[in-house]
Amino acid sequence: MMKDTELNRRDVLKSAGGVGAAGMLGLAGCMGGGGGGGDAPVEVLHGWTGGDGQTAAEALEEAFNEAHPDTELDMNPIGGGGNQNLDAVVANRLQNDNPPSSFANWPGPNLARYEGVLGDISDLWEEAGFTDSHVDEAVDLHQYNGAFRAVPLGSHRLNCLFYNTAVVEEAGVDPDSLTSASDLLDALETVSSETDKIPMTHGGSGTWTKAQLFGVMLLSTAGYDSYMSFVDGSPNRGDVVAALEALATVFENYINEDSASIGLTESNQNIIEGNAAFIHQGNWAAGAYRNAEGFDYNEDWGFKTFPGTEGLYTLHFDSFLYPSNNPSPEATRTWLEFVGGQDAQIAFNQYKGSIPTRTDVDMGEFGPYLQETAEDFANADQRPPNIQHGLGISAEQRSQLNDVIASEFSGPYNVEAAADGIVDAVSN
Structure with missing residues (x-):
């Protein structure tokens, strides 16, 4: 399947207005071509640095290293609430034609801010069986312009x-x-x-x-x-x-x-x-x-x-996005396939206070509160999307x-x- 390895300058500029001043005017400079070799480390940016997130991120990193000891992982935490600092760092990296391998962010309408910047990983979703193993909302909201651009890690509840x-x-x-x-x-x-x-x-x-x-x-x-x-x-x-x-x-x-x-x-x-x-x-x-x-x-x-x-x-999702101008395309795909799998979703969500987006995860390790949350998700009359995330x-x-x-x-x-x-x- 053809990948988005070229960035459309007009599309990138169009997305700049929706992300604030640090914003994404930086995206206009991101005009690079194809990514680096498959042996490069997977550099992953995220915002989980304290309180609820640090332990979960460390558990996720440990689980990946255990599952893929031959793939070097460079987890780079960016502190600050609501992804604000993370967004600014990502914008600067994209501006300087120096994208990370993957970064934590939100799917749904939020993906429009990165129009022309994210690669097509629809074949990964098909090969990994994600369309059958994840909840319907995850399948729908991780697509943009007819292709999958990200992989879900977990689901938070906002109300x-x-x-x-x-x-x-x-x-x-x-x-x-x-x-x-x-x-x-x-x-x-x-x-x-x-x-x-x-x-x-x-x-x-x-x-x-x-x-x-x-x-x-x-x-x-x-x-x-x-x-x-x-x-x-x-x-x-x-x-x-x-x-x-x-x-x-x-x-x-x-x-x-x-x-x-x-x-x-x-x-x-x-x-x-x-x-x-x-x-x-x-x-x-x-x-x-x-x-x-x-x-x-x-x-x-x-x-x-x-x-x-x-x-x-x-409804809220934590997800990892795939930049098309990727410095480690094959290793990044290894990372994303892991993120959408059972081991990652168990390792991360039990400490993050979220539940897996996969439908085949045993909730036995998650404690009574998250078990109740999973039941509430399954039995909800409606799952309205959040406004802020x-x-x-x-x-x-x-x-x-x-x-x-x-x-x-x-x-x-x-x-x-x-x-x-x-x-x-x-x-x-």
């Missing part, structure tokens, strides 16, 4: 609410009783009045956490149909306003005072250390809990589907949405202006 068991018990709050956004706000008020703990810890040093929380609040307050209209480019402004009003109540009254200066990892420590009652994050937060000594599921921490989103599983809206729309949140919804919380900007950002 999660985690809590410290001791803190909610001290407050007299029953998380299982929370079935709406208004229930959640009432619970946060109870924690505030009955304890000296943080009702909802939030790491807001990066805009992505606010945008992610907006997405789940919109799903909670507006429902599945309105949420899907939003991601499809036909947002209901009234529903956007209602979600933002609920968020403003949270941010103005119930989050930690140092929220603006800390990130996800530090915020999640407030749950582990018993300083906070609740946190909203994807289920990578549970990966950090699993890796924390003496912090056990259903004893020290618990999980609740984000109130108002029961029966839904907000590549599956629901394009990179350009996400960048515009984040700019609006940074300018209008980072304190003071200007609901009307933010609603106007968000509606404009995603409208067709």
Whole structure:
């Protein structure tokens, strides 16, 4: 099967606007031809450097080295939440015609930002049997312009609410009783009045956490149909306003005072250390809990589907992409075939707080929380795509949405202006 070994300059420039200022104007310089020899090391860039991710990435590396001792692997972690620093490094590498062998990123609409830069690995998918062994959404979302461009490693869930068991018990709050956004706000008020703990810890040093929380609040307050209209480019402004009003109540009254200066990892420590009652994050937060000594599921921490989103599983994938101008094409294909296999998906996901995208993995090694997550995935009424991590809206729309949140919804919380900007950002 013919590979994409030539980059189309016009396509590359077209993708530049959707990835922010560090952005992908760098992509315009990536005009190289075919890659290097098959004996070159596989250089893999990823963003898993702490908390939930470092242990998982190390387990993945160890499993690959054990399975393929004759293929040299150079894992290169790039720190920073929400892939922001990773994206900038990838952009610079592509600009300088020095692509890595593969890099972690998101599939779906997010792939459009790399149009003309990613190679066609459809033959790898066919030879490895991935179309039959992975969930349908993974098969659909890892294709772009009629060809497979990436391989999935695991699936995260975004509509999660985690809590410290001791803190909610001290407050007299029953998380299982929370079935709406208004229930959640009432619970946060109870924690505030009955304890000296943080009702909802939030790491807001990066805009992505606010945008992610907006997405789940919109799903909670507006429902599945309105949420899907939003991601499809036909947002209901009234529903956007209602979600933002609920968020403003949270941010103005119930989050930690140092929220603006800390990130996800530090915020999640407030749950582990018993300083906070609740946190909203994807289920990578549970990966950090699993890796924390003496912090056990259903004893020290618990999980609740984000109130108002029961029966839904907000979908997110961790994936590895294949640059067409590849420095180690054959060895990179070895890496990608491994990523989509059982051994990699077991090694990585059990520590990352995610579940395999393969349908034939024994969940016995994953612990009770992830076993329950896999059951929720299988039994979900709907699996709506997330907004912040590549599956629901394009990179350009996400960048515009984040700019609006940074300018209008980072304190003071200007609901009307933010609603106007968000509606404009995603409208067709």
